Amino acid sequence: MSTDDVSRPKGSIEQPADSADRRAYVSRSLSAQTSSVRSAFEERFQAGEYLGILDSYRVQWDLEKTARDTLQNFFDADKGTLDKTRISLIESQGTEKKLYTVRIEGDANYDFRKLLHMGGTDKADNPNTAGGFGEGSKILSLVLLRDYGFSDVQFGSTGWNIRFYLDAAPAGSYDQPARGLFARLSTENKQPGNFVEITTDSKEKAEEFIRARQLFYSSDNPDxxxxxxxxxxxxxxxxxxxxxxxxxxxxxxxxxxxxxxxxxxxxxxxxxxxxxxxxxxxxxxxxxxxxxxxxxxxxxxxxxxxxxxxxxxxxxxxxxxxxxxxxxxxxxxxxxxxxxxxxxxxxxxxxxxxxTLQFDEKYLAATPFMSSHITDNLQQQGYVLCHSFFDKIGMKSAKTCFLEMQQHLQVEPTPEQSKRKDILHKTVVLLQQAFTKGTAKKSIENKDIWIYSREQEKSIVSGQYDERFVWLSHEILDGPFAKALATYLHELDHQYGSDQSAAFSYQVTDSLEVTIAALLEDEDCYRQFSQLKKEWDEAMRTSGNKKVI
Structure with missing residues (x-):
């Protein structure tokens, strides 16, 4: 008897001899087995299945974050926009109070099994999506049900929908009585695309999901x-x-x-x-x-x-x-x-x-560490001080403007004023010598004197300090010797601050102290000082015209 005559068991599948047919046979067999296993898996969840997440799980999300995570999946599915995502708020009457259902719909489809596993996701390899950890839908469902009192949380796509709910954990699944998160599957949904639907008795909580749309790009987001x-x-x-x-x-x-x-x-x-x-x-x-x-x-x-x-x-x-x-x-x-x-x-x-850029003349690039009394004056003249980096691309600096302003205001001294300028310089030299040997010591500089006219120029910045010179009005130079010297020393001390600053006040006091001490303690200094005053008074006996440069 040949092997061909041996009958095969009833119901068995004969394996084909051809290799291509054998591959198709294996594929059909695996598909049948997978379908059978999936059917058994679905049957478990159609009855309601515990997901192994206790309601005591110590995760805390505020409602805005929960709403954001809900919409984020639609945003990612539509490649970075919510333009095709539809969000509606439906009001209905419950048995005791009004209910508010938020329904969010999109065009994508996905497998429900992604929702049932911690780590289940199809975004892990996409660098431009948020999340990708495979836990968002489970956690937001737990938080909505446990922390915010939502009565219904459902996810759905073509061919299925899943309702999440809290219930007692299966007996023996934990070492003490506990509640946990469950999922119940229905395969009756025939609507294309996907949706999330959540229900609450709080309109304010429901509206948080409407507002969350502004947390993502869409063509109607005003940001x-x-x-x-x-x-x-x-x-x-x-x-x-x-x-x-x-x-x-x-x-x-x-x-x-x-x-x-x-x-x-x-x-x-x-x-x-x-x-x-x-x-x-x-x-x-x-x-x-x-x-x-x-x-x-x-x-x-x-x-x-x-x-x-x-x-x-x-x-x-x-x-x-x-x-x-x-x-x-x-x-x-x-x-x-x-x-x-x-x-x-x-x-x-x-x-x-x-x-560079072209700037209106009113704009000035701020100069770092410029005295406030100078900047205040510039602003009073109508200038607008801007960030300092603008001077690199064509904006005039505050320092340049101030120097130009000084040049414009300078007045040429008369011959008599030139004599009095020389007398002031001699006086400063005399004080420099006295200050170095007196009991109270102080150093002062002998700077050039620039003259301006208070009458002809009302915009002169008062109390400014310059490394090169000291400003004195021609009215001061045409006045008493003591006032001119006091003003000169006053202006020198502006290197320490403006008129309102404490540092400036202390330095002016020091200058008064050492000057008085020099005159009281040094007879030779006093004698020369008196002679310089006589020369000043002599130069004041005649006057000259002033010419604006």
Whole structure:
């Protein structure tokens, strides 16, 4: 008897001889086995299955974070936008009170089994999505049910929907009675796409999910509308929107930062903390972060603002600075804030490429460490002091303006005034010698004297200090010797501060002390001092005309 005559057991499948047919046979067999296993798995969840997550799990999410994580999956599925995500709020009457159901719908489809496992995700390998840890849907369901009293939490896609709920953990599954998170599967849903549906008796809680739409990029999010500038870099891009000045505080308004289109906390755990701008990237810069935690300003400056501006043209950089004119003045934004960083970096790049801007004459680039009484006077004359880096791209500096102002106000001395200037210089030499040998010691400088007219120039800055000379009005030079000398010493002491400063007051007192001591203690000094006064008085007997240079 041949083997062909041996009958096979009833119901067995004959293995084909052809190799291609054998592969198809194996595939059908595995598919049948997988389908059978999946059916058994689905049957368990159709009855309601415990997910192994206790309701005592010590995770705390505020409601805004929970809403953000809910919408984030739709945002990621639509490749970085919520434009195709539909959010509705449905009000209904429950048995005792009104109920509010939030329904969020998108076009993507996915396998329900991703929802049932910690770590289940299809985003782990996508660098531009948030999360990717495979836990968000489970945790947000637990938090909504346990902490915020939502009565229903459902997820669904084509062919299925899952309802999460809390119940007693199966007997023996834990060493003590406990409650945990369950999931119940239904396969009756035929609606294309996917949805999340949650129900609460609090309208305020429900509306948190409506507001959460503004935490992501979409064409109707005002944070992204009418951008000031944008650029592409490193296979992605970035942009920003200048927000202008608050008319009450005269400081820049504050905005938000979005990493890959999703709002992140900047500096601290509040929104609207980015000085002067809304700022965003189109691709993920700061990597995976389970909680999308706080990002430090210096990292944003280095990893977003600088590369964004480095890829912009000269015309774009110039356009940015013109658009941000309201933030040019000092005091509108602090050093190294986002607004300041954008402007200073744009100016640095223009300087590097030897390009400038045309500025209105009223704008002056602040000079560091300039005395406040000088800057106050410049502002009183109508000048607007701006950030110091603007002097690198064509804005006149406050120092240059002040020097020009001094040159314009200088008056040519008469012959008699020239004599009195010489007498003052001789007096200073005399005091220098006396101060070095007296009991109270002080050093003073013998500086050139520049003359101005109080009558002809009302804009002269009073009390300024200059390294090169001392300002004296011709009215002082035409007056008594003692007043002229006192004014000269007074102006020298302005190197220590303005009239209002304590340091200046102390130095003026010291000058009075050593001068009086020199006259009282040194007879020779007193004699020469008296002779110089006589020469001064003699020079005052005649007067001359003054000529403005």
């Amino acid at each position: 992204f509308q009418e951008p000031t500038a944008a650029s592409d870099f490193d296979a992605g891009g970035a942009g920003f929107k200048f927000l202008g000045i608050d008319e009450n505080t005269r400081k820049v308004r504050s905005g938000n930062f979005y990493d890959a289109g999703q709002r992140c906390h900047y500096r601290d755990d509040r929104w609207n903390t980015v000085a002067g701008v809304h700022l965003w990237t189109t691709h993920k810069v700061f990597g995976a972060d389970r909680d999308r935690g706080t990002i430090k300003p210096e990292k944003v400056n280095q990893q977003v603002i600088k590369p964004m501006l480095a890829h912009m043209s000269t015309e774009q950089l110039q356009g940015i600075l013109r658009a941000m004119e309201a933030a040019w003045p000092t005091g509108t934004t602090a050093f190294y804030e986002a607004c300041f960083e954008v402007m200073s970096e744009a100016a640095k790049l223009l300087e590097k490429s030897k390009n």
